[in-house]
Amino acid sequence: MQEQLLKPPILKLVTLSLALLGCQLASANEFYSADRQWLFGDWNGERKQLEDQGYKFTASIMSQSATNLAGGYNEDKSFDNAAQLTLGANFDLNKIAGWENTTAAIMLTKRDGNSLTLERIKDPRASTLGNSQEIYGRGKIWRLTQAWIKTGFDDNHVQFKIGRMGMSDDFNSSQCEFQNLLLCGGQLGKSIGSIWYNWPVSLWGTNVKYQFAPDWSLGVGVYEVNPDNVKTDSDSDGFNLDMDNVEGATIPVELAWKPKLATFNALPGEYKLGALYSTAEAKDVGISGEIHDGKYSFWLNAQQQLTQYGADSKRGLYISFNGVINDRDTTAVESTQQLALWYKGPFDSRPNDSIGLGLANYVVNDRVTDKQIATNEGRGYYSYDALASDYVPIQHDELNLELNYTYQWSPAVMLRPNLQYIYQPSGVKEVDDAWVAGLSVKVNF
Known part of the structure; x- marks a missing residue:
């Protein structure tokens, strides 16, 4: 039997959220209402009153389950669940202290559970590319995920932010309408995770964004490259605030165009073009292994x-x-591509639900493939060996596909059943393509 995946309080809350599906609709003030904003309600009006005064509190649990239907490295059936608890607060410092155009936030997260991709889908000797549960990873520990302050100048056309944050909070950010890792949110953390840290990891950083025209803005940031931030040995690693082992800085620049009237019959859109440079030394991924x-x-x-x-x-x-x-020269995943479609409000009776279809691809650097081949030949392997512990699986591209339905029971409860197809798990041709069934559940308290 698998180890317990969630601490008892979290397990009870997730079980409680699932029980809501069997309940009849009620008025907005009742616990099971389809209009209920928070599962635990408005605290007799105090929650709304605090928000009006500048204090907004959030608490949520995300659970992502997955089971292998066919294929993968190990076809023995498994059911694996990953979970994330999030506790946060946002502060409107204009209301609280009279600081105009200034906000602050603090966020704590705790992850737990197991990954089906690691347990069944990929060859365990190959480096991980995709994951069928996007919230799995970066350790089963408590983390300080956000602790920042942001202020605006020049009628908020210039915004300055500093503190602890994830890099995709402000650069390379994207929608997350899927459970599959590469189809959810910003992509850089999936391929250059040694220097680009996404949620739930935070790091010291600062950025400035300038809206120089009604539809255009330019942002630039400076973030530490500090391997201590991704350690997972204990909960104290998730609250590392020192900069003793900083190896350099990652500097992203992003140009954003958010047209208000120009395109697609005035329907909203956003287009962002960005680049980054990291000053930290990086090892060549090819045979030479030189330092850049x-x-x-x-x-x-x-x-x-x-x-x-x-x-x-x-x-x-x-x-x-x-x-x-x-x-x-320095990155094992040469490129990633993601294309997604989703339809919000597919039925008049379900205006807040959505149907999603996404396709995403990892392209492994052929210099990495050449090095893996050379390593195996040096050990006397000239074809795939499923048993040898020192055999290095040869990696190529990995393709991920997901079809899902998002059932928005209320603003407080979301369920997302999904079907995933993984072509060449971890880019290893000898591993059978995999079919995965998944279920995401999110509850806002």
């Missing part, structure tokens, strides 16, 4: 609403594309 002075990446994020259903501006068809190109 830094590394770079480029990206394109695009999201557009294509259609609108009647007078409801939120219902309709959306599309997104995310592409990343990495430094071939």
